[in-house]
Each structure stands twice: as structure tokens, then as C-alpha cells.
Ligand SMILES: [Zn+2]
């Protein structure tokens with residue numbers, strides 16, 4: 001019973017494997033789901049739990065881990081898979097009385113909208129399963145998805161989907177047109193001040209001012225998002241494509257940039273199911289150097305100190321395979337003396353903008 | 354609380370994380386309840402479960418399906434569809450299957466194999482106990498029908514953390530969990546919190562060990578307060594109660610804090626509160642016995658829950674505290690603590706009642722030498 005939390009990661013791995021296989025069927029039929037479930041012997045996940053407490057605790061963890069996939073921002077198909085997973089886990093759990101599924105108030109509207117979608121498309125199996133869970137009172141109607149204890153070891157509860165979504169949009173959100181204008185003004189002002197000081201003290205140099213700061217920052221963000229989109233597009237095909245293919249052409253890049261949030265999030269589900277990314281990064285190290293060097297953008301899911309440290313560590317944990325890539329790229333860029341996204345940001349922070 | 358208006362609408366009472374992803378924003382408990390009740394058809398939170406035929410008929414109508422088609426659907430979606438082992442080849446569910454593919458099972462198998470190497474299975478006895486507390490009252494109905502909690506009532510869960518007395522225990526964060534109803538008064542929770550601080554007996558009794566008074570500190574010092582979101586809720590039920598938050602409020606005033614409000618614990622129900630879920634608040638009694646308390650959960654009552662109003666606040670978890678045994682027999686729980694006791698192995702020293710008397714008094718009950726003795730209340734008395 002000790003250290004039940006060690007099951008958190010394996011649970012995620014198993015659920016995402018199941019969901020990944022369901023996703024590849026491009027189906028929302030319960031029959032397709034249950035055949036994958038049986039094929040994986042997923043009901044066995046509860047086997048070997050020793051006593052009532054362990055059974056109860058493991059059920060709680062499994063239901064809690066599956067719940068987010070039933071909710072936005074995941075696509076309809078994934079959410080159907082999430083619902084089927086909840087149904088299946090609920091009915092195969094060994095805990096008695098059964099652990100219930102926690103439904104947070106803020107998510108209920110989304111469940112209603114989901115029901116309406118299923119009704120409009122006449123997905124009878126989806127509606128039956130949801131109806132069945134509701135009538136047997138499988139849900140508890142709560143305030144938050146999990147109880148919150150504020151204890152020393154409580155990790156921030158950040159939905160993975162949100163991590164992925166924020167990861168892609170944060171730099172863009174941060175570097176807006178107004179922000180760039182404002183920064184250009186301040187930069188100009190700073191330069192003038194610097195010049196007036198140097199006039200009085202000729203020994204002081206203007207080297208402290210970074211030339212073309214604003215255009216460079218802008219380019220860095222554009223490059224970063226281009227790089228990121230190509231990463232996402234690679235994941236999306238279910239293959240570590242970005243490492244295997246030549247850098248994408250600009251027209252396909254545009255398409256990829258338009259790739260919806262949905263696709264990015266699906267990628268997040270898959271990213272863990274396809275463990276080969278790690279192997280490929282080892283065998284194709286040189287390729288990454290090329291890709292990253294060309295775009296001049298730091299392929300960092302963690303663009304510096306403006307991120308909440310807790311979140312950064314979470315990202316590090318989740319996407320370890322990309323971190324080593326980041327380190328390599330940074331060192332590679334530093335060698336060539338190119339301006340990196342990170343550098344720019346540190347500069348911005350130093351200027352106090 | 355005057356400013357808690359029940360007519361509040363909109364999203365502000367839908368609990369969401371604050372940017373720290375550790376606690377929710379401030380919500381008004383009653384408004385939260387109302388939002389849920391407005392959003393749910395009563396069927397979904399009632400204690401009753403409709404018969405399957407009724408529900409089937411309802412669904413068939415909703416889906417505009419003939420009942421035969423619905424039955425086919427039920428067949429496809431039946432729980433049997435989830436069994437990877439056919440019924441005629443039963444498996445032992447207590448054992449991890451050999452050569453498992455699932456990551457969870459591989460981890461559990463490693464543990465199972467390790468456990469088999471142990472001579473004695475020492476795992477988690479006291480944790481079993483704490484779980485019994487929770488399931489003991491499952492779905493319990495009161496004998497008196499007027500004590501049934503109405504459907505749609507709110508249950509709040511509080512973790513009340515024991516004060517850190519010993520530095521070396523500060524990482525344990527021992528706590529008790531109490532479930533309380535939204536319609537209950539704050540004083541009902543206060544009376545349910547068990548803390549040894551309330552059981553202390555004051556005075557030195559080495560000369561009159563048989564004369565320890567029956568009064569405990571709970572009877573002497575009745576003042577206490579909760580602190581939630583800028584308001585001190587004082588227990589003012591008895592004439593001798595004082596507003597013991599005054600010192601803090603006065604201090605805060607001179608140190609640039611915003612002014613804190615006060616309210617009466619006995620006049621306030623949990624419905625009226627505005628609180629953050631998962632945020633540390635404060636309970637103080639006996640003048641300086643301070644407990645951090647966290648509202649860990651708020652939810653609608655479920656058929657699983659105990660429905661007997663009189664059993665709330667309901668203790669659902671209690672940390673088993675290690676009891677301190679007598680230093681002579683190492684067998685019984687200590688009842689006395691002595692100081693300046695030159696024959697004792699340590700100072701202060703703990704004794705059970707029997708050893709204490711044999712060690713310090715002659716057959717006629719005369720004190721054998723000079724020492725001081727105080728009544729000791731072990732934190733384990735609540736186990
Ligand atoms: Zn206390």
C-alpha cells in the first residue's frame with residue numbers, strides 16, 4: 001500500500017496506449033473500443049490488488065487519471081474513448097463499494113454539450129454508456145476534479161492538455177504587437193540615454209545595447225513557432241517525422257501552422273504512446289542539429305525564467321526526450337554565436353521590459 | 354456574513370484553480386450548491402435509483418429507438434464485453450497475471466515478487482483501519498426519519514492538522530478528516546475536532562494523586578476561533594467566552610494588514626462561508642493550540658454517504674498517533690508526567706498509573722520523596 005503514487009505514471013502509459021489504439025481506428029463505436037480493451041487484457045489492470053484499501057485507492061487513481069480524456073480540449077473521438085474508459089474501469093474495478101467518478105462543476109457544461117453532439121450524430125452507444133453511468137449514480141458531483149490538500153507533496157494539478165496548449169501559444173501570447181511597439185520605444189529611449197551618458201564619459205561604450213533588439217525578438221518568436229509547428233506536425237502523424245523528414249517546405253508549414261489545436265492535443269496523447277522518439281533522437285543526432293540550426297529557434301518547451309518553475313519541472317518530467325534535444329541545440333547555437341530565443345528573452349528581462 | 358448574497362449568479366462561484374494550481378478561488382458555498390442543483394435533473398442526485406426498465410424506456414424514447422434495438426445496444430455494451438477471460442476459465446484476480454503487458458501490472462508484479470521474499474507481511478495495517486472509518490457509515494439511514502439529510506445537501510471535507518509539537522515529527526502532517534454538512538453551524542465542527550489540548554488537566558498533584566479534578570481544559574477555556582478568508586469566527590456560546598482573535602487583529606492593525614472582520618461561530622453555517630478549496634486556514638483553541646485546516650472537498654451528498662444527520666460531523670480519517678508508553682513497564686499508556694524526579698531515568702518522565710504509584714508512594718499512599726507530578730494526556734487516546 002505504500003507509495004501508491006508510483007502507479008501514476010504507469011497508469012498514464014496504459015491509458016494512453018489504450019486510447020492511442022482506439023484513436024487509430026478512427027471510430028467512436030463501443031464495439032471497437034471493447035475489442036481493443038479485451039485484446040489488451042485491460043480488465044487485468046485491477047488484478048493482484050491485495051486488500052480493500054489498495055483496491056479502493058487504485059480504483060480512485062485509475063478513474064481520476066481517465067477523467068480528463070472525457071473532457072475538452074480533447075476532440076470528440078478522444079472524449080468518447082475517455083468515456084468508454086471510465087465506463088470500463090468503473091465496471092471492472094475490484095473495489096467494493098465501487099469508487100465513484102468525480103465530476104467537477106466547471107466540467108458539467110462540457111459533458112452536456114458532448115451529450116448534445118452525440119445526440120445530434122445519433123451515436124447511440126455513446127449515449128447509452130453515459131446514461132448507464134448516470135443512472136447507476138457512478139458520478140459524484142464535486143467542486144474540483146480532485147480533493148485538494150495543500151500538503152507538502154501535492155503537485156500542482158495541471159491538465160496535460162493545458163500544458164501542451166499553453167506550451168505552443170505562450171511565446172506568441174507574450175510577444176504581441178503592442179508589446180513590440182512598446183519595447184521599441186523603450187529601446188530607443190534607452191539608446192538615447194546611453195548615448196548622452198557616453199558623451200559625458202567617452203570611456204563608456206554603447207556595447208551594452210543590443211542592436212536591432214525588436215526585429216530579432218520578433219524573428220525569434222516566428223522561428224520558434226515555425227519550429228514548434230513542425231514538431232507538432234511530426235508527432236501528429238504518429239511518427240517521429242520531424243526527425244526523419246527533411247525540414248518542411250513553407251507551403252506545408254503554413255498548412256501545419258493552421259493545424260488546429262485539436263490536432264496538437266491529439267499529438268499530446270500520442271506522444272507518450274510512441275516511445276520511439278527517444279531512440280530516434282539518439283540515432284539521428286546530426287539531423288536535429290541541422291533542423292534546429294537552420295531555424296535559429298530554441299526548440300525549448302521551456303522558454304526561460306518567465307515560466308512558473310513548478311510547471312517547468314512538470315514539462316521536463318513529461319517531455320524528457322525533448323529536453324536533451326534542447327540542451328544540445330542551445331550549446332550548438334551558443335558555439336556559433338547566433339542569437340537565440342532564450343538569449344533574447346534574457347535580454348528583455350535585463351532591460352526590465 | 355452580511356455580504357454573502359445568495360442571489361449571486363455567473364461563473365465566480367464555479368470552482369476553478371487559482372494560477373498556482375494548488376487551490377481554488379474563493380467560492381460561496383451556498384451559491385456553489387445552487388449552481389449544481391440548477392444544472393442537474395433531480396434524478397441524478399437523488400438517493401433513489403430508478404428500476405432498469407424505467408430508465409431503458411426513457412432512453413429508448415429519447416433516442417427514438419424501438420425497445421428491441423435498445424436491447425441489442427445493451428447487449429453490445431454489456432459489462433461482459435470487458436472481460437478478457439471467458440466465464441468458464443476463471444482466473445485468480447488476487448494474483449498479477451504472469452508476463453503482463455500493462456505497465457501497471459509490471460510494477461505490481463515487481464512488488465508482489467518482492468513481497469513474497471518477505472517473511473512477514475507488515476504492510477499497512479493502520480491504513481486499513483482508517484479506511485474502515487470511511488466505509489462504516491456508507492449509505493447509513495437513521496432510525497428517526499426526521500434525521501434524514503435532504504437530497505442535494507452539501508458535504509464539506511476538512512483536514513484538521515495536529516499542531517506540530519515535536520520538531521522531529523514536523524514532516525508527518527498528521528491530520529484528521531471530518532465531513533460536515535453545509536447546513537451545520539461552525540460550532541458543530543468545532544465540537545467534533547478532537548485535540549488533546551482540550552483534555553489537559555492543570556495543576557501539580559504529587560501530594561494528592563487521588564484528587565485530580567474531573568474538569569479538563571475544555572471546560573475551563575471555552576474560547577476558540579476559526580479563521581476563513583479575512584474573518585475570525587469566534588465561539589461565543591458561553592458567558593465566559595472571549596474574542597481571543599482580538600490580539601491578532603490589534604497586532605495586524607498596527608502592521609499594515611487590511612482590517613479583519615469578526616463573526617460568531619454559532620451564528621454561521623457552512624453555506625454562508627466564502628472559502629478557497631485546498632487553501633490553508635486556521636483553527637485556534639485553548640488560547641494557543643493552533644491547527645492548520647484545509648477544506649479539501651465540497652460536493653453534493655451521494656447515496657453512498659451516511660444519511661443520518663445526527664452522525665455529522667463525521668470522522669472519516671484519523672492518523673494513528675504513536676502512544677507513549679510508561680517508562681517502567683513499557684506496556685501501558687502513560688498517565689503521569691513527573692519533573693525534578695531524582696529517581697526517574699529522565700526528566701520529564703512518563704509513568705502509567707500503576708507504576709507511578711508503586712514507584713513514588715508507600716503502601717499507605719505517602720509520598721516517598723520530593724518531585725512534581727502532572728496529569729499526562731496521551732495524544733493516542735483518540736486512536
Ligand atoms: Zn488543539
Ligand SMILES: [Zn+2]
Nearest residue numbers: 679682705708
Ligand atoms: Zn507502567
